[in-house]
Amino acid sequence: MRLEKCWFCSSTIYPGHGIQFVRNDAKIFRFCRSKCHKNFKMKRNPRKVKWTKAYRRLHGKDMTQDATFEFERKRNRPERYDRNVVEQTLKAIPLITKIRHDHLKKHIADRHKPGKLKEMQKDSKELEQDQHTHILPKKFNSNEPSAEKTKVKVKVVQQQTQDNYMEE
Amino acid sequence: MGGKCPHRKVKKRRLSHKTARRGKFLLKADDAVYDELVKLADQGKEAEAKELPVDEDLPGMGQFYCLHCDRYFASESVKDDHYRSKRHKKRVKLMSGPAPHTQLDAELAAGMGKPDNGLKLMSM
CATH class of the missing domain: 2.30.170.20 (Ribosomal protein L24)
Incomplete structure (x- = not known):
């Protein structure tokens, strides 16, 4: 075939x-x-x-050079049938396809690399430039932890009272 | 192009396109023209001097031929006009570029190796 x-x-x-x-x-x-x-x-x-x-x-979207490309060829001179060779070839086929798929995956990952690097650089630059807009003023920064704690305490008290009412 | 067909009553289908299509099949394909040009380039100046065979059926007895476009012309002046045309210049540009796509290119792109012809037979 x-x-x-x-x-x-x-x-x-x-x-x-x-x-x-x-x-x-x-x-x-x-x-x-x-x-x-x-x-x-x-x-x-x-x-x-x-x-x-x-x-x-x-x-350059697909791999151009790979060792696995050497196996599938048009053979114009038919090979003499040899049972052992056939057996080994059949064993090798899935292995070679697996290797080829791995290489393809690597090729795709490599092709993604420059874009990802660029994105990272862009993000870091943006962070550096717009830092003053993201950071909160000092006034809020210093009070924040204590304010939170009090809030939590209040909440708990309120919940307990609500629960008590419900039980009654 | 296209002659008249008898017994065709529908206006749209009255004309035959057979003659127009005939020319399409007689024209050489891109890769055949390219091969011819490569052959000519290998031969060098000798081939250019060679005279074209006389053919009564072709325009201008088959003496005025454009290799790039695979067309015969009625006279030298018509041929010169053709050489100055946009169509011819485009064609020359196409032919001077990379070789046309072949089955071998398709196989290489599919991840196959070059065809294996085996060892040389001892026919010497």
Whole structure:
């Protein structure tokens, strides 16, 4: 079973899916769905359409270089069947996909970094500039703790009296 | 463009668009033109001097051809006019840019490696 890639969006095409166009110079164009086929017929450039892999790759949105990209390849020279090799390959597939996902996660986190740093700097700058508006005057600052305590005491007394009335 | 269709009573559908579409399929695609230009650039000056084959069916006997736009013209002056047009200049700009998207590009973008053709066969 050969899994092909869509000419337009680079997604995997499983057998029985999509459509294939053979141009009169014998070049084959495979499409995963009618969306991609229509975009091709409109002569759109996949590098300029934002939802395609080609665009995302070109603009640094996806990983471009990774060791895990070396495994999946089109092999034009068929390999001789070997039971052990097949077994090991099947074992390795989930492992490799996991590693790839981890790398992707790291790539996304790294891409978020500059924005987050900028935000932090902006916030700290704002705090520094507007400090005088946030801090309360000295008068309130010194009285605050004592005032609070008295308030609490009063509240408790009031509650107790209310409860007593209710019981009676 | 488009000839008249007989037996078509609805006004909108009276014209046939077959002839207009025929030209669309005869035109070379971007990547084919690009390959041709690259081939020409590799050959150098020799290819430019080469004479075009005479074809009665083409405009101007197929002697006035624009490679970038894949079009034949009736005479030298018409061809020169075309070279000065905006459409041609845009086309030249497009062709002098990066190579058009191919299936290989799509596969690389999908996270596949380069195709593995195996060891060279001992045919020498």
